[in-house]
Amino acid sequence: MTDNEKNLASGSYSADNIQVLEGLEAVRKRPAMYIGDIGEKGLHHLVYEVVDNSIDEALAGYCNDIRVTILEDNSISVWDNGRGIPVGIMEKEQKSALEVVLTVLHAGGKFDKGTYKVSGGLHGVGVSCVNALSTYLKAEVRREGKIHMLDFSCGKPLHEVQILGDSTETGTTITFTPDNSIFITTEYKYDTLASRLRELSFLNAGIKLSLTDLRHKKDDGSYKSDTFFSEKGLEEFVRYIDAAKEALIEDVIHINTEKQGVPVEVAITYNTSYNENVYSYVNNIHTIEGGTHLTGFRRGLSRTLKKYADDMKMLDKVKVDISGDDFREGLTAVVSIKVAEPQFEGQTKTKLGNNEVMGAVDQAVGEALGYYLEEHPKEAKIIVEKVILAATARYAARKAREMVQRKSPLTGGGLPGKLADCSSKDPAVCEIFLVEGDSAGGTAKQGRDRGFQAILPLRGKILNVEKAMQHKVLESEEIRNIYTALGVTIGTEEDTKELNLAKLRYHKVVIMTDADVDGSHIATLILTFFFRHMRPLIELGYIYIATPPLYLCKKGKVEEYCWDDRQRQAFIDKYGDGNESAVHTQRYKGLGEMNATQLWDTTMNPEHRTLRQVTIENAAEADHIFSMLMGEDVAPRREFIEENATYAKIDV
Template identity: 80%
Template sequence: MTDEEKNLASGDYSAQNIQVLEGLEAVRKRPAMYIGDIGEKGLHHLVYEVVDNSIDEALAGYCTDIDVIINEDNSVTVKDDGRGIPVDYHEKEKKSALEVVLTVLHAGGKFDKGTYKVSGGLHGVGVSCVNALSVYLKAEVHRGGKIYVQEYSRGKPYADIKVVGDTTGTGTIITFKPDDTIFPLIEYRYDILATRLRELAFLNAGITLNLTDKRVVKDDGTYKGERFYSETGLKEFVRYIDKNKESIIPDAIHIITEKQGVPIEIAMTYNDTYNENVFSYVNNINTIEGGTHLTGFRRGLSRTLKKYAEDSKMLDKVKLEISGDDFREGLTAVLSVKVAEPQFEGQTKTKLGNSEVMGAVDQAIGEALGNYLEENPREAKIIVEKVILAATARHAARKAREMIQRKSPLSGAGLPGKLADCSDKDAEKCEIFLVEGDSAGGTAKQGRDRMYQAILPLRGKILNVEKAMPHKVLESDEIRNIYTALGVTIGTDEDSKALNIDKLRYHKIILMTDADVDGSHIDTLILTFFFRYMRPLIENGYVYIATPPLYLCKKGKVEQYCYNDQQRREFIDKYGDGNENAIHTQRYKGLGEMNAEQLWTTTMNPEHRTLKQVTIENAADADVIFSMLMGEDVAPRREFIEENATYANIDA
């Protein structure tokens, strides 16, 4: 036994128990601290860290083209035409500047205000973190007429930097392969990378981002790929988000300005829906929790619109009080600010805290929107009429909302009659199944563990909230039952439509529907409702989809539940020597076809079940998909289904 082990065994805690992690060793020891997690999100974050360096060069005016290539072996290459990472000798670190950037945390030009005025990237750990978590990384720099190369493995260089040739161009090429001893899955998803590169193109007008997937060869012999480029930036972004909605004004309002030293870009439009969709960014980071820039935008928007409506006498005959929410109903907007030293706070460190930004954005939207309304009286009238309609609908919704608020789930008296609650009151341990139909609900009630599992049967397909006015949504019995059962309330001092989840009664909300087309439709209806009215539940990771089996396959005494056609095929090959007729197959068309014990064993028992957690990789893209799936226009919906029918994953 070592001295350290003896000390630990005896309970001693001294200096020799303190482990000092040098350099990139800390990243490898605790990767989630640096990139968020080691799952799919963290894996793709590695690409974003490298791309952020190239975007920084573009923001500084030195780069116009960025290429992202997924190679055949799932390594990734990021190439730009910037100045190239410096390669000269770094006196303090006694190595080349390139090696410093690749091996020292928080090293790089973005920490020198003279190099980059603003820079992207949330954590600032950059390419050194990527290097630490890669089994192989190659850096190729074109600079000063020479091509420099250095290779690494798990953050350690194979050899010193060397010159391998001459060049007339400049730029940096980073190729890396994630370490499969760190990441359980190292397969990159094209759609996730495409979504982020599209977003970056909208946020940085004039920059070209190319995505190539060398794993997929098309019929013409070329690789699968896309080019992302935006001429007008956020104006095109708003059009993209609203492409499945009917706009009520002919063109998006586009604002590009700088106030109090803060570059600000805003694009906004109004559509005929009843949802507010504002997406905010700081230095290209999606601030999903909002912050001071979003508060400034909302404040400036409400003040400016209200003043115009009052000055133009349009509110004289309106006997209702107009609130801030009314000015934002049917609004789609993207707000992007560049802040030299952003202060992030909140649960996921994506809420801007810089107080000076609030006034800057307030002033920017106030001046520009005021001018627009004066110069476009027809559009101004349409927007104000939409606001008045929203106020009327909000007053109609107040009664329905108050009925939800009055019920007290904590006392048990106001809980829906159909809810079979669990006995444990610790929300972290409790889960609720939203079950399709009374029949399946009855089976689930019999099969559940009453200690921590609650069942709420839903009658048929819930209301399509994409097409309904807010008061109609809150008047729906099924939707009111969901609010009441979950224990959540609506409205805060800042936003009367905001969801308050402080008293949420279950930390797992599980959609359990039939494994057929109708079941998928119900899942989509419920997810649309959660996305539009209960998004914090998804953002906090509380929403899941149960996966009941499709088949029960038997051969003699051997039986196995199969959750997809591939598992069924494997069972047939293994036990029937490929002969389908040798296997007895029971196809489950619905949950009601299983008895309570089968439902528990396959779908509800935490030891054996498979739950899909519903996440939002990108809220703007999710908005586009929900609008398309649940909106009026059939053509894009048919096209989406045809493209995704064989492999669609509802965990969008």
């Protein structure tokens, strides 16, 4: 047995377990390489990196309480009750292990296989990266009966490790202030952090994660806070995602096992919707592009359900062939595995490539689902009947799809008649505006740059796809127009629902609706369509929302567009000495109230406009929100509206 294996067996975690792979030099120069970007996403990623270290302690069995606090100045503090980062002197480095962990990239226990069997986090850049991108970071470590402390500025230690006093507890507290000379924004969003902590609580049953915001004090003197704790893990996760959907079966089939040395946890249920919602995770990281674990899950599910249906002779009278897609319609599932050395690939490096995982997940799902179906014949029958209905509907959808993709010489090679196309044929520079109504569409056509901007007017509110079968979706004229205008096709010879983006004609799809309640509703309907039926376009960063101004304010010869009431009030204060009646305000109720020049200047001109890019930071959370906003269940929607009545918006 090696020293590391002895350490793991005894639960010890010391300076000997820390291994150094490379230095930190490039992080401040090229931060996006390490944390994705220097915007909101990268800013929040700093918190996730620190929390991941605490989760690693939890996975190793030494931590069950993690507390995240947003301080008054937008600094972050992360406290845990783990073993505490080692503080002993490393023989090779002649420095404290605490200093090395916080100043050297890829230095940490997760690179020493004896310390952590598996660890969260995608690249293991860890707290050293957070340290490099913070103007100030303080590490407090409670271990060996003492409280040890080390301060840093921009990644450099300000002194040797200090001992602050005695402690009977163990654990680590990291407090850091993001560098505002690096990040575009340094304001943390409570809901974004809460969403990730909730997700982590479901993925790691038995660990308490809390979030407190010291920026928001309530009337009773307490601060805004939430505590996330899941006793049943993925079973509760699936119920949370499906909370606003009508259940097809009441049970959640929960699998928690280890196959071929791979810990596999899966939760499965079915609802009455027509969408497949499967979320896969490796070491707590959401694998957006799937991978071998997702392939194994789908294979095990389809094989086991098909065998059961054949054995029960439930498919004997079915006139259509059953495909893999049919077994997954109305399915909600979460697949979470732990892998010691995950191999990631794909465009966003979130596709698992480990081949050994496929068979492990396939076997785990096959065994557990097989037992469930045998022991629950009533639920098994309901699921198989749903599968047969899906297969029948798929044939109807294929006919509707053929209508979408059929070329018509009357409309310019299959393009919708209402589409005002651009002259450029390079998708990378072309953009299409999906505009609410023919009137605004006409104005947009006049105001656009015909070289690279296309306009597709949409009549009224498009179909709510959350409640519709696929063939009904494809029978909708407005939705067919979106498919054909974009050049996106669906399915292959195998008759799947997969999108084919090979002939996508625009890399910017801009949703442009009125800045009122109706406009917001229409934008949400369109977003729901993209999320449910064209999600890869969101994941590729191709979907945007235009932001037309609400007001045009005038005082004498001074004119300014204002996008919100705050800007309008600032104009009144500056030019009207605070007197509202001294300023002429034009309120734009709709895009059609602006002339072509105004629409170009404020909303379409790349030099002046503001576009909001639609991203999916947390797909499971977005799924929950879309189901709640657009589904059948009224109660959760009413609750959401009451909570957000003053200013309701959706971040995806």
